[in-house]
Amino acid sequence: MTAGVIRTQRPSARQRAVGERARKSLGRRRAVNGVMLGVLATAAVITVLPLLFILGHLVTKGATSLDLAFFTHMPTPVGEAGGGMANAIVGTLIIIGLAMLFGLPVGVGAGLYLAENRGAWLANSVRFLSDVLNGLPSIVMGIFAWQFLVRPMGHFSALSGGVALGVMMIPMIARTTEEMVRTVPTSLREAALALGYARWRTGLTIVLRTASAGIVTGVLVSLARVAGETAPLLFTAFGNQFWSTSVTQPIAALPLQIFNYAISPYDDWHRLAWAGALVLIALILVISIVARVATRARFDMGSGD
Amino acid sequence: MSPTVLTADPGAGTVVRIHGRHIGDRIYRGAITFFAVCVPLLVALVAWEIAVAGWPTFRHFGLSFLTSSDWDPVKDRFGAAPAIYGTLVSSAIALVIATPLAVGVSVFLSEFAPRWMRQPVGFLVDLLAAIPSVVYGLWGIFVLLPLLRDPVMPFLRDTLELGSTPFFTGPAYGPSMLAAGLILAIMVLPYIASVSREVLLAVPRAQREAALALGATRWEAIWRAVLPYAKSGIVGGIILGLGRALGETMAVTMLIGNRQEISASLLAPGYTMASLIANEFSEASSDAHLSALMAVGFTLLIITIVVNAIARWLVWRVGGGAASKAL
Amino acid sequence: MAIEVKSELAGLADPRPANAAPAVTPERTRLAAESLDAWFGSIHAVHDISLPVREGSVMAIIGPSGCGKSTFLRCLNRMHETVSTGRVSGRVLLDGADIYDGGVNPIAVRKHIGMVFQRPTPFPTMSIRDNVAAGLRVMDGHVSRRETDAIVESALRRAALWGEVKDRLGASALALSGGQQQRLCIARALATSPRVLLLDEPTASLDPASTQSIEQLVRELRGDVTIIIVTHNMQQAARISDRTAFFLAGDLVEVAPTESLFTSPSDPRTEAYITGRFG
Numbered sequence: 001m002t003a004g005v006i007r008t009q010r011p012s013a014r015q016r017a018v019g020e021r022a023r024k025s026l027g028r029r030r031a032v033n034g035v036m037l038g039v040l041a042t043a044a045v046i047t048v049l050p051l052l053f054i055l056g057h058l059v060t061k062g063a064t065s066l067d068l069a070f071f072t073h074m075p076t077p078v079g080e081a082g083g084g085m086a087n088a089i090v091g092t093l094i095i096i097g098l099a100m101l102f103g104l105p106v107g108v109g110a111g112l113y114l115a116e117n118r119g120a121w122l123a124n125s126v127r128f129l130s131d132v133l134n135g136l137p138s139i140v141m142g143i144f145a146w147q148f149l150v151r152p153m154g155h156f157s158a159l160s161g162g163v164a165l166g167v168m169m170i171p172m173i174a175r176t177t178e179e180m181v182r183t184v185p186t187s188l189r190e191a192a193l194a195l196g197y198a199r200w201r202t203g204l205t206i207v208l209r210t211a212s213a214g215i216v217t218g219v220l221v222s223l224a225r226v227a228g229e230t231a232p233l234l235f236t237a238f239g240n241q242f243w244s245t246s247v248t249q250p251i252a253a254l255p256l257q258i259f260n261y262a263i264s265p266y267d268d269w270h271r272l273a274w275a276g277a278l279v280l281i282a283l284i285l286v287i288s289i290v291a292r293v294a295t296r297a298r299f300d301m302g303s304g305d
Numbered sequence: 306m307s308p309t310v311l312t313a314d315p316g317a318g319t320v321v322r323i324h325g326r327h328i329g330d331r332i333y334r335g336a337i338t339f340f341a342v343c344v345p346l347l348v349a350l351v352a353w354e355i356a357v358a359g360w361p362t363f364r365h366f367g368l369s370f371l372t373s374s375d376w377d378p379v380k381d382r383f384g385a386a387p388a389i390y391g392t393l394v395s396s397a398i399a400l401v402i403a404t405p406l407a408v409g410v411s412v413f414l415s416e417f418a419p420r421w422m423r424q425p426v427g428f429l430v431d432l433l434a435a436i437p438s439v440v441y442g443l444w445g446i447f448v449l450l451p452l453l454r455d456p457v458m459p460f461l462r463d464t465l466e467l468g469s470t471p472f473f474t475g476p477a478y479g480p481s482m483l484a485a486g487l488i489l490a491i492m493v494l495p496y497i498a499s500v501s502r503e504v505l506l507a508v509p510r511a512q513r514e515a516a517l518a519l520g521a522t523r524w525e526a527i528w529r530a531v532l533p534y535a536k537s538g539i540v541g542g543i544i545l546g547l548g549r550a551l552g553e554t555m556a557v558t559m560l561i562g563n564r565q566e567i568s569a570s571l572l573a574p575g576y577t578m579a580s581l582i583a584n585e586f587s588e589a590s591s592d593a594h595l596s597a598l599m600a601v602g603f604t605l606l607i608i609t610i611v612v613n614a615i616a617r618w619l620v621w622r623v624g625g626g627a628a629s630k631a632l
Numbered sequence: 633m634a635i636e637v638k639s640e641l642a643g644l645a646d647p648r649p650a651n652a653a654p655a656v657t658p659e660r661t662r663l664a665a666e667s668l669d670a671w672f673g674s675i676h677a678v679h680d681i682s683l684p685v686r687e688g689s690v691m692a693i694i695g696p697s698g699c700g701k702s703t704f705l706r707c708l709n710r711m712h713e714t715v716s717t718g719r720v721s722g723r724v725l726l727d728g729a730d731i732y733d734g735g736v737n738p739i740a741v742r743k744h745i746g747m748v749f750q751r752p753t754p755f756p757t758m759s760i761r762d763n764v765a766a767g768l769r770v771m772d773g774h775v776s777r778r779e780t781d782a783i784v785e786s787a788l789r790r791a792a793l794w795g796e797v798k799d800r801l802g803a804s805a806l807a808l809s810g811g812q813q814q815r816l817c818i819a820r821a822l823a824t825s826p827r828v829l830l831l832d833e834p835t836a837s838l839d840p841a842s843t844q845s846i847e848q849l850v851r852e853l854r855g856d857v858t859i860i861i862v863t864h865n866m867q868q869a870a871r872i873s874d875r876t877a878f879f880l881a882g883d884l885v886e887v888a889p890t891e892s893l894f895t896s897p898s899d900p901r902t903e904a905y906i907t908g909r910f911g
Contacts, residue, residue, distance in 0.1 A: 029525065047494060054436065105340065106340045108340075113338055126341045132348055132614075142582075143358075194749075196771075255555075281440060321726055323744065
């Protein structure tokens with residue numbers, strides 16, 4: 001790169017400024033360039049540092065507290081050593097299963113509608129409000145589900161927790177579905193229609209199936225996100241020290257258990273909280289990695305086209 | 306599929322069956338339209354349920370609900386000012402810390418970093434976003450708070466003599482506005498970074514090549530050509546981060562100290578709207594208390610909707626569809 | 633090659649069901665457009681076209697880009713209306729029945745009139761076999777697995793693809809070459825025994841060798857299936873069609889036996905086009 005002087009007949013203020021800059025010594029400008037590169041690289045390091053720090057603590061503190069009993073045993077009362085979170089692990093799986101039950105059909109259906117009705121006023125408003133829904137704080141979801149389900153039912157329940165998380169999944173699933181369905185070429189739809197497929201059959205067996213790998217990825221990503229949510233469960237699933245798989249009863253969940261143990265004054269429970277956090281992160285990571293692999297599979301298939 | 310009707314063609318002696326109706330498509334259209342309409346209905350339902358529950362509080366206290374600091378469930382007096390103040394201050398601290406770092410890391414990744422480095426670092430930043438709030442809180446309690454208690458807070462207050470300003474006075478308990486702001490900074494950083502990265506990638510190549518062709522260094526091209534172009538998109542990302550910070554619950558609840566008081570000192574404990582709800586909701590026994598917490602929730606809901614709408618509008622202006630995917 | 637499947641297997645879609653009148657005269661009109669107009673929004677793309685097509689013949693439609701030939705073709709199986717702004721008026725008679733009649737179900741129409749597009753459109757999630765069988769799934773009545781296998785084989789044989797794929801019917805259709813994919817799409821259209829096959833520039837995206845194999849295929853299907861092919865390639869029209877129609881700016885300028893249209897066109901515009909003076 002050279003430092004050339006820019007000559008124009010009537011230089012504007014901006015051009016004069018550029019000219020002035022250009023007259024500065026090349027060495028100094030290169031130095032600034034180098035310093036800024038250093039600053040940016042430092043920002044990158046500082047950003048990644050807390051992550052490594054957190055993961056490091058999770059693994060060291062979590063792994064030392066983790067044993068088979070954690071997965072197979074129930075929580076023990078204060079003062080009793082040992083114990084695990086078997087009920088919370090199962091509870092989390094039940095809650096996110098319920099969330100899928102509500103979130104998946106609505107999310108995929110809304111995504112299909114959005115993809116097939118681009119530009120329609122209803123589609124635009126649905127898209128906007130889906131973004132609004134996505135931005136609502138999770139604690140707001142929690143009090144909504146409490147007011148909507150827990151209060152009328154008269155008691156906390158796994159069901160209400162599942163609804164709260166399911167509603168949170170909808171905008172994420174709808175968005176991915178819309179994007180993935182849009183990547184299916186019009187020519188495929190037309191080929192199916194020309195073969196005598198009805199629109200519903202075209203939509204479900206051709207378009208949705210072609211887009212399915214991407215949609216699965218989106219669903220898994222949303223699942224990973226809600227699996228760690230605590231705030232929406234505080235007043236819905238509520239937690240349970242005992243074994244329960246009933247959807248109409250309060251149920252334990254890993255994030256709730258971690259929260260309750262973390263703010264407790266007991267060392268034993270602190271250890272269990274770390275172990276729970278490690279298991280929760282591992283669960284989320286596994287879901288995320290499966291999602292990435294699913295995406296890759298989609299691209300492999302696409303490259304044959 | 307309903308049965309088709311035979312249409313005879315006596316002239317040719319062949320039969321073509323093409324008559325009939327398809328109700329399948331109507332059901333399909335009806336179903337996906339129903340699911341789509343569920344989304345606005347849910348938003349309305351959420352807002353409605355919470356508004357109705359909070360309405361008695363708004364009606365009884367009026368504007369003083371937002372401006373009064375008097376929160377006493379026993380005497381049925383509710384003023385949410387400390388929680389609103391705490392929400393705004395902790396989010397502001399988070400943005401002040403996270404913004405330069407997030408923009409820095411995204412500029413570094415999109416403009417400077419060697420190709421082999423981009424994916425892994427980008428993945429690590431995304432991973433930050435995947436860690437649940439409660440895990441941040443756990444880490445905050447057992448790692449961040451001890452660090453703040455000693456040496457960070459005494460260092461800020463005494464060694465740097467920041468204690469002479471009203472912002473760093475008082476005892477160093479640990480749980481504080483500062484702790485909440487710090488954990489929020491770590492949590493919103495990936496959101497700001499990923500939007501910034503998408504926006505920077507959406508800047509046309511010509512924009513930076515023109516500057517480089519004029520003899521600008523890489524940094525000058527970024528500072529004078531790329532960043533101005535991406536500015537409003539990045540601002541959108543920051544405001545999006547703000548939206549997340551405002552509603553963040555668990556980690557803040559675990560670290561902010563939960564005290565109904567407005568204090569200028571960042572070393573002092575505080576409250577946020579979200580943590581107020583999280584803490585008191587399950588213990589709220591009176592209808593008035595519940596309604597007050599619902600009113601806090603409704604205030605939070607309105608604030609986040611407004612903030613998110615502004616953010617989306619800004620990002621959409623720069624990057625169009627591509628950049629708004631990151632939201 | 634003739635269909636090796638009994639007519640009862642192919643169901644009512646078979647153009648010549650056993651119970652129909654035995655004498656099918658070669659001169660019979662299979663499909664006829666009558667005063668057909670088509671629009672995209674306010675753009676009038678096809679103007680008042682009447683065009684009969686004889687059973688078992690190959691009709692080529694030629695004309696410069698944007699002359700409305702593809703739009704016209706898409707009106708013949710009611711595909712034009714699947715575009716949100718598409719609108720049609722006029723009649724299209726399939727064996728005497730107007731497919732635009734009020735009570736007609738467009739989906740049923742498309743089961744009788746197959747279509748193959750410019751670019752190959754194999755369904756990416758389906759195997760080769762399932763692609764060919766895709767149309768059978770929506771036929772009236774149940775088709776058993778064994779019957780499906782037989783129909784798939786016969787359709788692939790008719791599309792001259794059987795030899796190349798018979799050992800990998802379960803493989804993804806995307807593994808095939810472009811020309812093979814296009815023949816697969818033809819096989820898919822043939823599997824339901826349509827009365828008419830519409831080909832919309834089927835060789836436009838193919839290499840010369842694949843183009844030749846498709847042309848060969850059209851020649852072989854002639855007499856067996858009624859074919860209407862849109863092409864921008866005049867030589868191709870000359871090589872494979874019985875009659876040729878020349879479209880210009882949405883109008884049908886001339887339709888005549890292929891040989892006479894290319895050797896002694898009656899309209900000066902046709903002459904100008906085939907001698908390369910415009911378009």
